[in-house]
Amino acid sequence: MPCPPWWHGKFRDCGCRMTIPRQAVIDVLTATSEHLSAEDIYFEVHKVYPAIGLTTVYRTLDLLAQMGMVFKFDFGDGRSRYELVEGTKKHHHHLVCTNCGRVIDYSDFIEEEVKLFNQVEKALSQKHNFEITAHQVQFLGRCNNCKGGNNR
Amino acid sequence: MPCPPWWHGKFRDCGCRMTIPRQAVIDVLTATSEHLSAEDIYFEVHKVYPAIGLTTVYRTLDLLAQMGMVFKFDFGDGRSRYELVEGTKKHHHHLVCTNCGRVIDYSDFIEEEVKLFNQVEKALSQKHNFEITAHQVQFLGRCNNCKGGNNR
DNA sequence: CCTCTTATTGACAATGATTTTCATTTCCGC
DNA sequence: GCGGAAATGAAAATCATTGTCAATAAGAGG
Numbered sequence: 376m377p378c379p380p381w382w383h384g385k386f387r388d389c390g391c392r393m394t395i396p397r398q399a400v401i402d403v404l405t406a407t408s409e410h411l412s413a414e415d416i417y418f419e420v421h422k423v424y425p426a427i428g429l430t431t432v433y434r435t436l437d438l439l440a441q442m443g444m445v446f447k448f449d450f451g452d453g454r455s456r457y458e459l460v461e462g463t464k465k466h467h468h469h470l471v472c473t474n475c476g477r478v479i480d481y482s483d484f485i486e487e488e489v490k491l492f493n494q495v496e497k498a499l500s501q502k503h504n505f506e507i508t509a510h511q512v513q514f515l516g517r518c519n520n521c522k523g524g525n526n527r
Numbered sequence: 528m529p530c531p532p533w534w535h536g537k538f539r540d541c542g543c544r545m546t547i548p549r550q551a552v553i554d555v556l557t558a559t560s561e562h563l564s565a566e567d568i569y570f571e572v573h574k575v576y577p578a579i580g581l582t583t584v585y586r587t588l589d590l591l592a593q594m595g596m597v598f599k600f601d602f603g604d605g606r607s608r609y610e611l612v613e614g615t616k617k618h619h620h621h622l623v624c625t626n627c628g629r630v631i632d633y634s635d636f637i638e639e640e641v642k643l644f645n646q647v648e649k650a651l652s653q654k655h656n657f658e659i660t661a662h663q664v665q666f667l668g669r670c671n672n673c674k675g676g677n678n679r
Numbered sequence: 680c681c682t683c684t685t686a687t688t689g690a691c692a693a694t695g696a697t698t699t700t701c702a703t704t705t706c707c708g709c
Numbered sequence: 710g711c712g713g714a715a716a717t718g719a720a721a722a723t724c725a726t727t728g729t730c731a732a733t734a735a736g737a738g739g
Contacts (some may be wrong), residue, residue, distance in 0.1 A: 503671070582689065
């Protein structure tokens with residue numbers, strides 16, 4: 376299941392080309408529902424195209440983030456995580472365990488949050504003359520495993 | 528204006544000692560309203576106590592974050608930023624320009640957001656058996672300077 | 680105020696994610 | 710198919726953050 380052809384146009388629109396490595400990265404992102412790091416993605420890509428290098432994966436992810444097609448997250452473990460904006464998963468926010476690093480997606484209460492955010496976005500973008508393209512929400516704390524437990 | 532004495536107790540409560548370097552870091556964090564990086568803080572500390580090393584600044588910030596006295600942020604520029612939880616500034620959220628990295632604090636619409644978050648926090652912590660201690664909200668986009676402009 | 684235990688420190692080395700460099704290869708409009 | 714620009718890969722470079730370890734200092738108890 377190669378990535379849909381409309382990507383081709385997306386790239387052309389910003390003066391970029393569609394290439395095998397880029398397809399490969401998009402395919403991996405499309406197929407997963409997890410928060411993959413650049414290296415994770417590299418490993419997956421590598422299974423199918425061993426010639427593709429980690430550098431290219433980084434460059435592709437950077438480009439996709441610039442294009443607004445990919446979210447780049449930081450969950451505090453020293454590596455960035457990437458997620459397709461138009462992925463299989465619906466829009467969601469994150470619960471991050473500051474002890475073990477576990478990340479839980481939730482989308483249960485999103486609707487009200489998003490409703491409020493739309494208002495806030497509008498007001499903020501006017502007040503600060505700011506063009507808002509995305510938002511990130513994280514709740515930080517301790518997951519059930521780490522709750523009463525020892526640190527780290 | 529040295530940092531208030533109640534910090535002393537805070538440290539003792541977790542088996543830690545109050546030291547000159549820790550005071551110095553806290554003093555810098557108290558005095559600023561910006562989002563300082565570890566190195567920024569190191570430079571400030573260095574003006575008063577040239578003997579204090581960067582390593583110690585990192586360790587202190589880490590400790591303060593563990594204690595929940597300091598927020599640690601990532602605005603996507605590859606370095607962490609630190610902010611006192613009980614600082615001079617009231618609770619706020621962030622607008623981050625993905626082009627130039629500028630960060631704008633806002634607290635105008637916080638009240639409604641926080642009200643909603645309190646509900647969401649309660650529901651989430653029950654559903655996922657998660658002990659929530661903090662939240663982070665960022666709006667991403669382009670600031671007025673970068674709006675129509677060239678990339679990077 | 681002195682002592683002793685233990686947390687803390689600082690200099691330096693090490694790590695590890697991300698970037699840069701540059702010669703080579705690939706895309707794609709013509 | 711051709712050519713020039715865009716993209717790639719390998720290796721080196723960067724740079725924030727962390728680990729090591731011997732030397733130092735905090736502070737509880739005497």
